[in-house]
Amino acid sequence: MSSNIGPEAQAAYKKYLDASSIDEKIKRLEEYISLIPKHKATEKIVALNRSRLAKIKREKEKERQRLKSGRALSPFSIKKEGIQLVLISEYHTPGVGSTSVLNYLTGAAKQKIGKFTSLPEIGIYEYDKIRYQIVDMPALMEGASTGIGNGKEILSQIRSCDLICFCIDLSRDFKQQINFLLKELSDADVRINIPPPPIDIHKTASNKIQVFFLTKDAKINIELTEKIKEIVQENGIRNAIVKISGHITLNQVVDALSSSIVYKRAIILCTKGDLPHTEDAFEKLKHIYSKNFSLIIGTSIIKGSFPNDFGKIILQFLKKIKIYTMTAKRVAEKPLIVDQHVTVKDVALKIHRSFYELFDHAIVIREEGRQKRKKVGLDYELKNKDIIELHTT
Numbered sequence: 001m002s003s004n005i006g007p008e009a010q011a012a013y014k015k016y017l018d019a020s021s022i023d024e025k026i027k028r029l030e031e032y033i034s035l036i037p038k039h040k041a042t043e044k045i046v047a048l049n050r051s052r053l054a055k056i057k058r059e060k061e062k063e064r065q066r067l068k069s070g071r072a073l074s075p076f077s078i079k080k081e082g083i084q085l086v087l088i089s090e091y092h093t094p095g096v097g098s099t100s101v102l103n104y105l106t107g108a109a110k111q112k113i114g115k116f117t118s119l120p121e122i123g124i125y126e127y128d129k130i131r132y133q134i135v136d137m138p139a140l141m142e143g144a145s146t147g148i149g150n151g152k153e154i155l156s157q158i159r160s161c162d163l164i165c166f167c168i169d170l171s172r173d174f175k176q177q178i179n180f181l182l183k184e185l186s187d188a189d190v191r192i193n194i195p196p197p198p199i200d201i202h203k204t205a206s207n208k209i210q211v212f213f214l215t216k217d218a219k220i221n222i223e224l225t226e227k228i229k230e231i232v233q234e235n236g237i238r239n240a241i242v243k244i245s246g247h248i249t250l251n252q253v254v255d256a257l258s259s260s261i262v263y264k265r266a267i268i269l270c271t272k273g274d275l276p277h278t279e280d281a282f283e284k285l286k287h288i289y290s291k292n293f294s295l296i297i298g299t300s301i302i303k304g305s306f307p308n309d310f311g312k313i314i315l316q317f318l319k320k321i322k323i324y325t326m327t328a329k330r331v332a333e334k335p336l337i338v339d340q341h342v343t344v345k346d347v348a349l350k351i352h353r354s355f356y357e358l359f360d361h362a363i364v365i366r367e368e369g370r371q372k373r374k375k376v377g378l379d380y381e382l383k384n385k386d387i388i389e390l391h392t393t
């Protein structure tokens with residue numbers, strides 16, 4: 001090293017050589033360059049190190065881009081669009097026909113039928129101007145929740161989707177398929193077709209746990225109250241308000257304290273209903289599982305037998321309705337999908353908080369009503385196909 005650069009810069013250079021990360025290398029090299037006395041004799045050293053610095057920065061940028069695109073391209077990071085339905089099947093019964101269902105609904109997977117699906121396939125099914133994103137997942141393997149067979153990625157999508165569709169081959173052992181899927185989902189803390197427990201636990205600053213029973217059927221019960229307090233305390237919570245708004249079991253209290261548990265809606269989509277003995281199997285399946293699954297659909301893609309109002313059926317099952325917003329007398333082309341019994345307030349908040357904060361009144365147009373056009377307030381309950389115009393102050 002040139003002696004023209006002085007001891008401080010030399011020390012900085014040594015630190016640069018010792019740097020272990022790319023960020024540190026950049027920092028140390030910049031430090032070193034700034035410490036080199038700038039005159040004719042050091043000109044070349046400065047130039048050399050500046051180009052060295054530029055090279056390292058280019059490498060860093062390349063790495064950043066690589067990571068970014070790698071993330072964006074991960075086939076499991078699916079950008080949700082519309083109402084998301086995830087088709088799942090069971091690994092030991094390959095070829096149940098889930099890709100065929102995806103292709104039937106969306107036309108997106110013709111070349112993929114009959115080929116083992118190892119990565120998610122996606123298509124958009126549109127019904128009545130509502131978009132449904134259909135995600136055909138690779139079959140779930142045993143131990144999916146521990147990560148086997150991309151289990152963690154598949155389950156993460158399942159946890160955030162709107163509807164899980166169990167794809168079950170009627171020509172093979174349906175019990176084995178359904179029970180397997182139920183077990184894997186249960187192991188992954190995904191609860192199927194049960195409402196979340198009617199309990200709300202709110203941490204507070206007060207120095208105690210208070211339990212309130214909010215509804216008539218949640219009768220005040222001293223023994224239950226004490227047990228609930230105990231369970232909440234065991235979970236490390238010392239100060240909280242616990243609101244119970246319905247019948248509750250202690251197991252549900254435990255569940256409510258676990259943030260990993262999700263509550264999902266699921267249906268069974270039976271496939272290959274054209275094959276021998278499947279009619280019989282379909283009846284048996286319904287008999288056994290209709291208690292847990294209020295929607296079980298029998299299909300045959302080969303015969304083209306599939307509900308032609310599938311979108312409507314799904315919307316009803318999810319207890320959703322569509323409403324249209326209107327601005328300056330123009331009705332939006334695309335509907336807004338909201339929960340049944342939604343109020344004007346919910347819609348205002350959904351569109352933008354300011355609509356709620358500055359709310360003055362709303363105009364609701366309902367084709368089926370006696371009075372077609374109504375001026376309403378925040379508490380007004382909306383119905384399917386209502387048109388709503390929000391007015392602010």
Ligand SMILES: Nc1nc2c(ncn2[C@@H]2O[C@H](COP(=O)(O)OP(=O)(O)OP(=O)(O)O)[C@@H](O)[C@H]2O)c(=O)[nH]1
Nearest residue numbers: 095096097098099100113114116117272300301302
């Ligand atoms: N008989 C009959 N065969 C079907 C039906 N639907 C799909 N198949 C056939 O079943 C085979 C598997 O279909 P896929 O749609 O690829 O099944 P998959 O569930 O996507 O299979 P994997 O991705 O391997 O899990 C293909 O040969 C399809 O033609 C149906 O309704 N009836």
Ligand SMILES: [Mg+2]
Nearest residue numbers: 099115116117
């Ligand atoms: Mg497939």
